[in-house]
Amino acid sequence: MDNWDDIRYFLQVAKSGNVTNASVVLGVNHSTVSRRIRTLEQNLGVLLFHRQPGGYELTDAGNAIREIAEDMEGNSHKIARQLFAHDSRIEGPVNLTLPHDLLDFCIMDDLFRFKQKFPEVTLNLEVAKGLKNLAVREADLAIRLTPAPPEYLIGSEICKIQHGIYAPHDFDIKDKVKLILWYDELEKPQWAKKYFPEAQISMRVDDCYSMYSAVKMGLGVARIPCYLPDLIASPEVKRLNFEVVRSSWGVWVLSHVDLRNNLRIKRCREFFREALRNKKPWFEGERSSFLDL
Numbered sequence: 235m236d237n238w239d240d241i242r243y244f245l246q247v248a249k250s251g252n253v254t255n256a257s258v259v260l261g262v263n264h265s266t267v268s269r270r271i272r273t274l275e276q277n278l279g280v281l282l283f284h285r286q287p288g289g290y291e292l293t294d295a296g297n298a299i300r301e302i303a304e305d306m307e308g309n310s311h312k313i314a315r316q317l318f319a320h321d322s323r324i325e326g327p328v329n330l331t332l333p334h335d336l337l338d339f340c341i342m343d344d345l346f347r348f349k350q351k352f353p354e355v356t357l358n359l360e361v362a363k364g365l366k367n368l369a370v371r372e373a374d375l376a377i378r379l380t381p382a383p384p385e386y387l388i389g390s391e392i393c394k395i396q397h398g399i400y401a402p403h404d405f406d407i408k409d410k411v412k413l414i415l416w417y418d419e420l421e422k423p424q425w426a427k428k429y430f431p432e433a434q435i436s437m438r439v440d441d442c443y444s445m446y447s448a449v450k451m452g453l454g455v456a457r458i459p460c461y462l463p464d465l466i467a468s469p470e471v472k473r474l475n476f477e478v479v480r481s482s483w484g485v486w487v488l489s490h491v492d493l494r495n496n497l498r499i500k501r502c503r504e505f506f507r508e509a510l511r512n513k514k515p516w517f518e519g520e521r522s523s524f525l526d527l
Contacts, residue, residue: 240274241303242307243256243260243270243271243274244296244299244303245300246259247267247271247283248283248290248300251289252288253268253290281293281295282295283296324354324355325354326355327357327358328355328356328357329358329360329372329373329374329375330357330358330360330374330375330377331360331376332359332376332378333379333442335441335442335443335462337359339462339466340461340513340516344506345357348505357502374490374499375487375489375499375506377487378486379395379484380483380484380486381482381484387489387491388490389486389487389488390486390507391484392507392514392517393518394483395480395481395483396480396481396517396518397459397519398458398522399456399474399476399478400456400457400471401449401472401473402470403469403470403471405455405474410432411432411433411454411455413426413433413434413436413456414437414445414448414456415437416438416440416445417439418440419438425476425478429476430455436448436453437453442459446462446463457478460473460518460519461517464516464522465513465516467523472523472525474524474525475524487506487510
C-alpha cells in the first residue's frame with residue numbers, strides 16, 4: 235500500500251460505514267469509492283471490508299491497519315499545517331468557521347472593513363451546524379462559544395456570555411406563562427422553576443435565532459444569550475429584569491497552535507478579536523432593553 239490516496243479512501247469508508255457518505259466527504263461519486271476499495275483489496279490480496287446490507291464493516295485485516303492509517307492521516311495533516319505555517323503572505327484563502335448568528339449579527343458589519351484592510355485575502359465562511367476540526371484543516375480560524383477550547387488551539391477569550399430571560403413586549407406576568415426551551419432540555423430548567431413555577435413548556439428549539447423569533451412571535455419566554463436580541467434591538471422583544479448567573483461559556487477566537495506563525499492567520503485572528511471586543515458590552519448584557527413589569 236504505497237499510495238496515500240488508497241489510505242484516504244480506506245479510512246473514509248471505515249469512518250463513514252458506507253461508500254455513499256464516504257464519497258461525499260471525498261468529493262467523488264460512490265462508484266469511484268467502490269472501485270478504489272475493490273482495487274486496493276485485490277492489490278493487497280486481502281478483504282478489508284465485509285459488505286453488509288447496512289453498509290461496510292471492517293474485517294479483522296481492516297481493523298488491524300486502521301490505527302496505522304489514522305496515524306498516517308494525522309501526519310499528512312501535520313505536514314500540511316507546518317507548510318502553511320511558513321506562508322508569510324497576507325493573501326490567499328482563509329477558512330473561518332463560526333455560528334451563523336455570530337456572523338449575521340456580530341461580524342457581518344465588520345466584513346467590509348476586513349476586505350478594505352486585506353483586499354488580497356479570500357474569506358471562506360463556514361456557518362453550518364457542527365464544529366469544524368481545525369486539526370485536519372477543515373478550517374484555519376474559528377470563532378466559538380465554548381467553556382474551554384481544546385489544548386491544540388490557541389487564541390483569546392473575548393469575555394464570558396451573559397444570558398437574559400426575554401419575553402414579547404406585551405408580556406404580562408399575570409397571564410399563563412409559556413416556556414421556550416432548548417431541544418435537549420427535557421425538564422424545566424432552574425430559571426423557569428425559580429421565576430415561573432407554574433409555566434408550561436410551549437416548544438423546544440435547537441437554534442438561537444429560532445428561539446428569539448419564537449419569543450418575538452409571542453410563543454413564550456426564553457433564556458437567550460443577550461448579544462442576539464440586544465444587537466437586533468427589536469422593540470417587540472424585551473429582557474425581563476430577573477437575575478441570571480453569568481455563563482461559564484465564553485466567546486473565543488481560535489486557530490491551531492501549528493499556525494501561530496502564519497502571518498495571514500495571525501492578522502485575521504487579530505482583526506476578528508478586535509471586532510468582537512467592540513461587541514463586548516452586548517455579550518455581557520449591558521445593552522439590554524428591559525420590560526417594566
